[in-house]
Amino acid sequence: MTGAVSLLETLQQAVPLAGFTSFRVGGLAQFYDEPASVEAIATAWQWARLADFPVTFLGAGSNLLISDRGLPGLVLNLRRLQGATFDLATGCVEVAAGEPIPRLAWAAARQGWSGLEWAVGIPGTLGGAVVMNAGAQGGCMADILQSVQVITDQGLETWSREQLQYDYRHSVLQTGHACVVSAQLQLQPGFERSQVLTTTSTNFRQRKRTQPYHLPNCGSVFRNPEPQKAGRLIEACGLKGYQIGDAQVSELHANFILNCGAARAQDILSLIRHVQGTVGDHFGVNLHPEVKLLGEFQDVI
Numbered sequence: 001m002t003g004a005v006s007l008l009e010t011l012q013q014a015v016p017l018a019g020f021t022s023f024r025v026g027g028l029a030q031f032y033d034e035p036a037s038v039e040a041i042a043t044a045w046q047w048a049r050l051a052d053f054p055v056t057f058l059g060a061g062s063n064l065l066i067s068d069r070g071l072p073g074l075v076l077n078l079r080r081l082q083g084a085t086f087d088l089a090t091g092c093v094e095v096a097a098g099e100p101i102p103r104l105a106w107a108a109a110r111q112g113w114s115g116l117e118w119a120v121g122i123p124g125t126l127g128g129a130v131v132m133n134a135g136a137q138g139g140c141m142a143d144i145l146q147s148v149q150v151i152t153d154q155g156l157e158t159w160s161r162e163q164l165q166y167d168y169r170h171s172v173l174q175t176g177h178a179c180v181v182s183a184q185l186q187l188q189p190g191f192e193r194s195q196v197l198t199t200t201s202t203n204f205r206q207r208k209r210t211q212p213y214h215l216p217n218c219g220s221v222f223r224n225p226e227p228q229k230a231g232r233l234i235e236a237c238g239l240k241g242y243q244i245g246d247a248q249v250s251e252l253h254a255n256f257i258l259n260c261g262a263a264r265a266q267d268i269l270s271l272i273r274h275v276q277g278t279v280g281d282h283f284g285v286n287l288h289p290e291v292k293l294l295g296e297f298q299d300v301i
């Protein structure tokens with residue numbers, strides 16, 4: 001009862017979601033909450049289930065394209081669930097879902113613990129990185145994740161890495177039926193602090209040089225059709241700089257789409273479809289979006 005009362009105090013209606021995504025687009029959440037504890041998440045989840053509302057989880061919104069029409073039901077933003085505890089004896093780190101990944105990577109580097117040097121330029125949360133199997137520069141979450149605590153319809157559960165069925169930018173968590181609340185990562189302590197810090201800084205600088213951080217975007221829009229690179233195929237089609245509305249294929253890295261000011265989610269999706277169609281016609285390759293589309297769109301292919 002106490003939980004339900006405090007939920008009603010923090011629950012908001014008709015909240016604009018654009019400011020919670022790195023693309024800076026998206027309509028209103030019908031209901032919105034930022035639970036700061038596992039109990040608060042469980043209470044909000046239960047409330048939505050009883051009301052028969054869909055529930056959408058949000059981390060830093062750095063891999064999302066949310067419809068201009070917004071999202072029905074309850075949006076739970078996990079960003080207030082922060083913190084990381086380093087176990088000096090074992091090299092294990094217990095991390096809360098809303099912990100920013102770059103902050104975690106720098107904290108590990110400062111301890112001289114190896115394993116997160118690749119993660120420093122990924123502007124997401126731990127929860128989003130676990131769900132997406134985020135990765136860069138040769139590393140990914142699947143390499144270091146030991147287990148994860150999730151809330152499901154059955155309550156709080158611990159899942160092993162094997163249960164997540166990790167693959168390239170894939171996990172079973174992408175079905176949206178479980179909320180990640182924390183995870184245990186196994187890092188490697190005992191390195192020279194300066195060595196881990198140097199690798200981390202080098203990775204960060206390299207990303208800043210090769211990827212556009214100056215305008216809103218979602219990172220790589222398409223999964224790489226291994227062994228090929230989506231960016232190279234898009235560039236070879238002459239699409240760098242191609243624009244629909246205020247959505248533009250980046251001149252710096254063709255697998256990035258930029259919001260140059262007032263792009264709508266629909267403009268970005270139209271550009272995604274245009275790129276897919278053009279690359280398909282030129283190379284016979286189907287590009288699959290890595291970015292998650294949430295909500296209703298008027299599709300264009």
Ligand SMILES: Cc1cc2nc3c(=O)[nH]c(=O)nc-3n(C[C@H](O)[C@H](O)[C@H](O)COP(=O)(O)OP(=O)(O)OC[C@H]3O[C@@H](n4cnc5c(N)ncnc54)[C@H](O)[C@@H]3O)c2cc1C
Nearest residue numbers: 059060061062063124125127128129134135136180218219
């Ligand atoms: C400039 C830039 C660079 C990027 N570079 C990379 C890169 O190098 N490598 C890479 O892999 N990605 C990259 N990304 C994409 C993005 O940062 C990652 O996918 C990141 O892991 C997403 O985390 P998030 O917290 O923002 O998740 P969100 O975008 O908020 O959500 C992503 C998915 O996870 C779900 N989700 C989020 N939190 C939870 C939770 N606690 N429980 C259950 N479900 C949840 C959401 O519902 C959604 O389906 C980049 C993005 C940007 C903007």
